[in-house]
Amino acid sequence: MTQRRRQDLILEKVQASGFVTIDELVSHFQVTPQTIRRDLNQLAQANKLRRHHGGAGVESSTENTAYQARKIMDLEAKEKIAQQLVKIIPDGASLFINIGTTTETIARALLNHNNLRIVTNNLHVASILCAKEDFTIIVAGGEVRNRDGGIVGEATRDFINQFQMDFGIIGISGIHSDGTLLDFDYREVRVAQTIIANSRQVLLAADHSKFGRNAMVRLGKIAQADHFFTDQVPPAEIRQQLIDHQVELHIA
Amino acid sequence: MTQRRRQDLILEKVQASGFVTIDELVSHFQVTPQTIRRDLNQLAQANKLRRHHGGAGVESSTENTAYQARKIMDLEAKEKIAQQLVKIIPDGASLFINIGTTTETIARALLNHNNLRIVTNNLHVASILCAKEDFTIIVAGGEVRNRDGGIVGEATRDFINQFQMDFGIIGISGIHSDGTLLDFDYREVRVAQTIIANSRQVLLAADHSKFGRNAMVRLGKIAQADHFFTDQVPPAEIRQQLIDHQVELHIA
């Protein structure tokens, strides 16, 4: 048994069960704990797994738990919304896409389009879309938020401001019952406002969990959108707002 | 049993089980370990298999887009270079990181550092590093190249120009024997030049495949670097250049 082979097998075991103890590995491979520790430390050094007291666990699932969990939450609803939204985007269009897990799902749905030009301040959206060769992706510069790969800040806003696009696709953290759009990060709000100002058509996307949900920073009014995409019938007040301001409602 | 026939059989065994030890081969072919080692080293040299301590395994077999292939190519060499390079970067430092598969490997190796401030025009580097909560990641704005997630263009250069960092980490596409650094994309070259101009120390990383490799655009001279990281002893001419200009050479 070579060191390399043992380390491969350790990795397999970790992937399979999520966690292994040093004792398990010692009795399985018939080597000293010190040897196993060295293996685990090397694998951890290479970011192949995560070292814990007494053993080791998988790397990926622990790292971004909060973000990953949110990503999976309501994935089905988000996908339906995304499918609905991309229908009204023609090939060759130019788009803004902002931060949010919903907008990331929309980005994935856009991969079947052709020749899109896209400006985004979402690192993940850029990663997803740059796989498509006929897309032109422009990413805004600025500081990257750790938790979700969003790019925010003054410079980002200035950067976005250079562009005038056909569509602005906005994911939103919360919608107050009076139609106020809310977000948690004032810097992101500034970016979203700039996107709205520079888009010929504003497409708002939010699953039902966002209705009535509170957040700190006021982004704008739902009336500023041209289309609103969601997965359930919104509360009456919001529905009235949409009618009053001729915002087209799409329920997936 | 000819050498050729034995090597073919060794390859078959490796393909079948994914891994063979030298002991196995010794008892199977009834030759000395030294002979087997010579066989394995020759096969590894020809990229037919991957050499490990105590045996050998399959070369790659998974993932095969152009970008992925290049990424895997010489991965081991790149990893060694990366490990060597990150050693001279202290916690809390500020860095530029530019485009290239080598710099992506370096980014992964940096995950064990703390409190780094990093400016990059590489989308993948930003994605990799934003997982670490105590890092400040600043990504340059601009157009994203489809093939490798690099961000290039005039705006990118201006953006980079705002910063003055401790280290500039540059991956390079080719090094001419007279010490000229070469790249394929003139826009990326402008970015790299700006990084060099704004870094207190320039760290150049290139595996041996880059020596003598030709590319179109002249980026600068190897003399502009402070440290040069590679995996094999460079050709004599380049070595002389390094000595003449007091560039520290690190061979992983």
Next chain:
DNA sequence: TCACGGATGTTCTTTTTTGTTCGTATTCTC
């Protein structure tokens, strides 16, 4: 037959890996 070159074996040194020991740090139990 004999010189030649490639392949293999032998021997030795260096490097890598593993085991051992011991002091320190962490976790658990009461």
Next chain:
DNA sequence: GAGAATACGAACAAAAAAGAACATCCGTGA
């Protein structure tokens, strides 16, 4: 919160493997 049990990492020793240098074998062609 104190003390015991366990886990950890560092340093050193032993074992295994790798690499280098040289000797030997074996087939080929002059």
